Amino acid sequence: MVADTKSKSNISFAGTFASSAFAACFAETCTIPLDTAKVRLQLQKKAVAGEGLALPKYRGMLGTVGTIAREEGLSALWKGIVPGLHRQCLFGGLRIGLYEPVKTFYVGSDFVGDVPLTKKILAALTTGALGITVANPTDLVKVRLQAEGKLPPGVPRRYTGALNAYSTIVRQEGFGALWTGIGPNIARNAIINAAELASYDQVKQSILKIPGFTDNVVTHLLSGLGAGFFAVCIGSPVDVVKSRMMGDSAYKSTLDCFIKTLKNDGPLAFYKGFIPNFGRLGSWNVIMFLTLEQAKKFVRSLESS
Numbered sequence: 096m097v098a099d100t101k102s103k104s105n106i107s108f109a110g111t112f113a114s115s116a117f118a119a120c121f122a123e124t125c126t127i128p129l130d131t132a133k134v135r136l137q138l139q140k141k142a143v144a145g146e147g148l149a150l151p152k153y154r155g156m157l158g159t160v161g162t163i164a165r166e167e168g169l170s171a172l173w174k175g176i177v178p179g180l181h182r183q184c185l186f187g188g189l190r191i192g193l194y195e196p197v198k199t200f201y202v203g204s205d206f207v208g209d210v211p212l213t214k215k216i217l218a219a220l221t222t223g224a225l226g227i228t229v230a231n232p233t234d235l236v237k238v239r240l241q242a243e244g245k246l247p248p249g250v251p252r253r254y255t256g257a258l259n260a261y262s263t264i265v266r267q268e269g270f271g272a273l274w275t276g277i278g279p280n281i282a283r284n285a286i287i288n289a290a291e292l293a294s295y296d297q298v299k300q301s302i303l304k305i306p307g308f309t310d311n312v313v314t315h316l317l318s319g320l321g322a323g324f325f326a327v328c329i330g331s332p333v334d335v336v337k338s339r340m341m342g343d344s345a346y347k348s349t350l351d352c353f354i355k356t357l358k359n360d361g362p363l364a365f366y367k368g369f370i371p372n373f374g375r376l377g378s379w380n381v382i383m384f385l386t387l388e389q390a391k392k393f394v395r396s397l398e399s400s
Contacts, residue, residue: 131175
């Protein structure tokens with residue numbers, strides 16, 4: 096159980112996995128329009144000299160959401176929801192479900208007291224890396240579907256849907272292509288997972304020591320907001336590199352993508368989409384952790400009955 100050091104989790108791994116997958120999928124469904132806006136902003140490049148002084152197509156979180164809805168319809172904001180749910184079932188279930196067992200492994204089963212922050216970070220880095228290694232194909236397909244904007248008349252879409260995208264990528268680019276961007280994706284998700292789970296764990300632990308605070312919705316809300324803020328500040332640069340590598344096959348490697356982005360767009364490009372990213376991750380974490388805590392209570396009552 097995340098952030099519960101006073102009593103070891105009395106919920107099975109299967110119960111934790113199911114609760115985590117459900118909470119992550121619910122949060123994904125609620126916030127994916129912001130994620131689609133974030134991906135479009137991250138993939139938008141500066142105008143090259145000689146191409147005129149056209150204004151960027153996407154400007155700001157709400158502007159991007161509005162442009163996509165106006166040009167492509169409201170449903171376009173949920174592009175990538177199917178592989179997004181695939182991703183959350185696998186990645187969300189594994190990274191959160193394994194967090195407590197891995198944390199216990201690092202401190203030892205006989206450990207008593209508050210788990211050191213370093214051990215929480217190490218456990219979250221481990222589960223984030225393991226989870227996304229399994230789930231990378233779902234992330235790739237999600238980004239590919241989200242990246243495709245309005246096409247000229249008569250131009251067919253690359254993919255007709257999520258399942259078609261998986262098979263087309265394997266057929267045209269090879270099975271290994273499903274793990275395109277795995278380097279920055281492991282870095283991004285291990286780092287963001289550490290920022291989310293370890294900070295949620297730590298913030299919740301600290302809040303519960305303040306007189307008057309109990310393990311309730313207000314505590315979960317504050318802890319979720321803190322987790323989202325830390326995750327965006329720390330993970331935004333690797334998130335931009337990951338999105339660009341997955342959305343554009345022109346980059347040879349993680350380093351090549353990093354250097355070209357820095358050279359062509361400047362250092363602030365690594366924080367492109369920061370506001371929608373925080374809007375996305377902040378709200379995602381609040382929804383996910385609130386849902387997770389309630390789902391685990393429900394599963395615990397089922398398992399103890």
